[in-house]
Amino acid sequence: MKDLVFVESNTTGTGVAALETAARLGTRPVLLTDRADRYRGLDGTPAEVVVCDTGSVDALTQVLEARGGRERIAGITTTSEFYLPHAARLARRFRLPGNPPESVEACRDKAETRTTLTAAGLPQVPFAVVRDAAHTADAVARVGLPCVVKPTDDTGSRNVRVCTTGAETAEQVDAVLAVRTNVRGQPTSGAALVEGFAEGREYSVELFSEAGSTTCLGIVEKSVTGAPYCVEHRHVFPAPLPDEDAHRIVDVARRAVRALGVQEGATHVEVMDGPLGCVPIEVNCRPAGGMIPELIRLVSGVDVVEQHVRAALGLRAVLPVTPPEGAAGIQFLTADAAGSLEGIEGADTARELSGVHAVTVTAEPGARVAPATDAYGRLGHVIAHAGSPEEVRLTLDRAMALIRVGVKSARCPVAVDYDTHDPAIAADPYPTYEQLRSGCPVKWSRAWGGFWVAAGHREVAAASRAAETFETSHEQADGTVQGVSIPPLGHTGRLVPLEIPSPDSLRYRRLVATFYAPSRVRARTAEFRALAAACVDDVIEQGSCDLVQALTLRLPAVLTLRDIGLPEDRWHEVDSLIHDALLRAPHDLDGSREAAQLACLEIIEALDDQLEDGEDRPDLIGHLLRSTVDGAPVKEEDIVSIMYLLLLGIDPTSTLTATALWYLARNPGLRARLSADRSLLPRAAEEFLRWVSPVQGTGRTATRDVTLGGQEVRKGERVLLTWASANRDEAVYETPGEVDIDRAAERHLAFGGGPHYCLGAGLVRAMFTAMVEEVLDRMPDYRIADGAEVTWFPDLSSVYGVNSLPVEFTPGPRRR
Numbered sequence: 001m002k003d004l005v006f007v008e009s010n011t012t013g014t015g016v017a018a019l020e021t022a023a024r025l026g027t028r029p030v031l032l033t034d035r036a037d038r039y040r041g042l043d044g045t046p047a048e049v050v051v052c053d054t055g056s057v058d059a060l061t062q063v064l065e066a067r068g069g070r071e072r073i074a075g076i077t078t079t080s081e082f083y084l085p086h087a088a089r090l091a092r093r094f095r096l097p098g099n100p101p102e103s104v105e106a107c108r109d110k111a112e113t114r115t116t117l118t119a120a121g122l123p124q125v126p127f128a129v130v131r132d133a134a135h136t137a138d139a140v141a142r143v144g145l146p147c148v149v150k151p152t153d154d155t156g157s158r159n160v161r162v163c164t165t166g167a168e169t170a171e172q173v174d175a176v177l178a179v180r181t182n183v184r185g186q187p188t189s190g191a192a193l194v195e196g197f198a199e200g201r202e203y204s205v206e207l208f209s210e211a212g213s214t215t216c217l218g219i220v221e222k223s224v225t226g227a228p229y230c231v232e233h234r235h236v237f238p239a240p241l242p243d244e245d246a247h248r249i250v251d252v253a254r255r256a257v258r259a260l261g262v263q264e265g266a267t268h269v270e271v272m273d274g275p276l277g278c279v280p281i282e283v284n285c286r287p288a289g290g291m292i293p294e295l296i297r298l299v300s301g302v303d304v305v306e307q308h309v310r311a312a313l314g315l316r317a318v319l320p321v322t323p324p325e326g327a328a329g330i331q332f333l334t335a336d337a338a339g340s341l342e343g344i345e346g347a348d349t350a351r352e353l354s355g356v357h358a359v360t361v362t363a364e365p366g367a368r369v370a371p372a373t374d375a376y377g378r379l380g381h382v383i384a385h386a387g388s389p390e391e392v393r394l395t396l397d398r399a400m401a402l403i404r405v406g407v408k409s410a411r412c413p414v415a416v417d418y419d420t421h422d423p424a425i426a427a428d429p430y431p432t433y434e435q436l437r438s439g440c441p442v443k444w445s446r447a448w449g450g451f452w453v454a455a456g457h458r459e460v461a462a463a464s465r466a467a468e469t470f471e472t473s474h475e476q477a478d479g480t481v482q483g484v485s486i487p488p489l490g491h492t493g494r495l496v497p498l499e500i501p502s503p504d505s506l507r508y509r510r511l512v513a514t515f516y517a518p519s520r521v522r523a524r525t526a527e528f529r530a531l532a533a534a535c536v537d538d539v540i541e542q543g544s545c546d547l548v549q550a551l552t553l554r555l556p557a558v559l560t561l562r563d564i565g566l567p568e569d570r571w572h573e574v575d576s577l578i579h580d581a582l583l584r585a586p587h588d589l590d591g592s593r594e595a596a597q598l599a600c601l602e603i604i605e606a607l608d609d610q611l612e613d614g615e616d617r618p619d620l621i622g623h624l625l626r627s628t629v630d631g632a633p634v635k636e637e638d639i640v641s642i643m644y645l646l647l648l649g650i651d652p653t654s655t656l657t658a659t660a661l662w663y664l665a666r667n668p669g670l671r672a673r674l675s676a677d678r679s680l681l682p683r684a685a686e687e688f689l690r691w692v693s694p695v696q697g698t699g700r701t702a703t704r705d706v707t708l709g710g711q712e713v714r715k716g717e718r719v720l721l722t723w724a725s726a727n728r729d730e731a732v733y734e735t736p737g738e739v740d741i742d743r744a745a746e747r748h749l750a751f752g753g754g755p756h757y758c759l760g761a762g763l764v765r766a767m768f769t770a771m772v773e774e775v776l777d778r779m780p781d782y783r784i785a786d787g788a789e790v791t792w793f794p795d796l797s798s799v800y801g802v803n804s805l806p807v808e809f810t811p812g813p814r815r816r
Helices: 013-024 057-066 081-093 101-108 110-119 133-143 166-177 243-260 292-300 304-313 347-351 389-402 430-437 457-465 505-515 518-523 525-540 547-552 554-564 568-584 589-609 620-626 636-648 650-666 668-676 678-692 761-778
Strands: 003-007 028-033 048-051 073-077 127-130 147-151 161-163 192-196 201-210 213-224 232-237 265-274 277-284 327-333 339-345 356-361 380-386 404-408 442-445 451-454 544-546 698-702 706-708 711-713 718-721 802-804 806-808
Touching (some): 003 081, 013 304, 101 110, 110 243, 110 277, 127 133, 133 192, 201 243, 213 292, 292 304, 389 505, 451 457, 457 718, 518 525, 544 547, 547 554, 554 636, 568 589, 568 636, 620 636, 650 761, 668 761
Antiparallel strands (some): 127 192, 147 192, 213 232, 327 380, 356 380, 442 451
């Protein structure tokens, strides 16, 4: 029996699995290591452990020669990023299968990777290598801000930071250059890579090569924490992508692998898909870390670790011939605060959940912990396996809601008098939000009987994902529903699907999600633009108008009424009822309920009038009448509730566009830039969504005792998730009070988060773009009318932004 030699290993479960696989394939696994105690579970493997100097290829050669040389060795490999070049050089010396050492080293050195991929014509961000801190300013001038600073030769996101100022960049470069040895005791390259910040969505492409021919095992969707430390906290496989996008991303990954000369074995290619196209970020000549191979095994049956071992032995790989079925995902456990780990509770309960494959805790009580800044800050993980990526995400959310990472840290008992219905706060809420975020980002408000206010981005995002711990509705003893409003409005009905508890809400969300699927929204672009043009036609000859009433409110109102089957010419009347229902609460609950009931009667009349032929209608009524929930037709009261919820979306869409137009009227430089380059409008939409946050916050109810932002939230207590404050968090955004369309604003929470993420997000973006483009085209010189009063919504509880915007402009001709 020959040896399969491992030059060290990674420290996750895949490293141990590789040793076991080697034995199963008929070889003797031999682990060469300078410290065996770093590998959990090593004693339970069949591996022979040889403790030796693994830092030198020459020293390793001597060890292997002393054991019998090539005659005794079947292959040489590693699962550790740090030792890939060692294994490649040893394989060449002993004339064994493997990748060219030059290719492995080019992948290992991120600066060399950038240079090689740029020469191959692949999309790349600008970059500079800094070996002397005195040259940092030159690097910033070349690359621009924001930028990412990282070591050229480390892994696991260690010492990687997003920098938004020159001072931050200099500080991070100093930190990188100060590290002389890595976690394995190897000398570092002594170089920092300063590169442009690539916007977009992050994926990894898992490839396998044999004799230069590359097979794609699949694409992994990656979720990361917010800046400045973008740490991967969730993986979902396969990534839910349209075929066209998947083919494009895989093609880029294959080109990157070919350019670097990788010919054999598993390759983990990280990419960012965004405005620059699909940009390869890293290429790793090894199986992915983060338990991604386990996700692939669960879904496709392919054991990536086994294929990696087979490649080292020169054996043919066993790869999939059919597409994967189902999906799998992993969520990593991390600490919310710095301190001493008291323990991780709820793991056993989470293991019992349907769809949960495994819950693993790796940290010991008493360990010093802190919010993760790299992969080494992980305390464990949850793996889920279900029928679709969406179900996997939901299962992970449910499991995480049951798990509590207890950290002994100082509590911040701060009480405030914060009231979303206070006109004085609504006049300028942002100084108040800054106070709410300062010190402790979760504070207790004494208003309306008391509730928690979550103001920090991290805390708001975490609570929004934990939908089963922070419910959108809770039935009280008197039968009324405590929904997303604070205080409760005293009604017995629920807004469907928003106030349907998770995971049941998923079934109702699918009803609307299919009607407003991205492909359907894109197909309606001409419709949106035509209606925007019609709105402008009605006022263009006058030379003045209120942009809200004439344009920004009318467009979403008419489109919404069109979608739900109400007469379009009644948009103003219906929207006025919605206004009354929102603004009368909570001080006039009877008047609020009456207005809401009248709006619902409008929907019921439209539903009753056309119920007989409704299933043939192309609008949402027909769609819902053709749909089922749990095999039964959708209830009429649920159809009415869904449509009412859509009506509630009219004003937020209007205030987003109106506030943006107000800002552009006061900032001609940005207006001129958008007029000259309409491709910037999608980025502007994201930044204005962040900056305006039309829905400032929504309420939740804690279903169990839980720690949020260092505060002990008790079961039954209300929690207000202030999206607007989170979107102005200085820890995530530099100068958050400024509009900067060049910033990476995609992490904003204007549409909420988790399983209750706004279903109409794509529709809102499309309407914003259509209306702003039409105004820029036909009212290029619009200005706020002299002496006119611009009014804002006087209440933060439902919608916020410009409510009246009188303008003047040069009259023009109608187009229709």
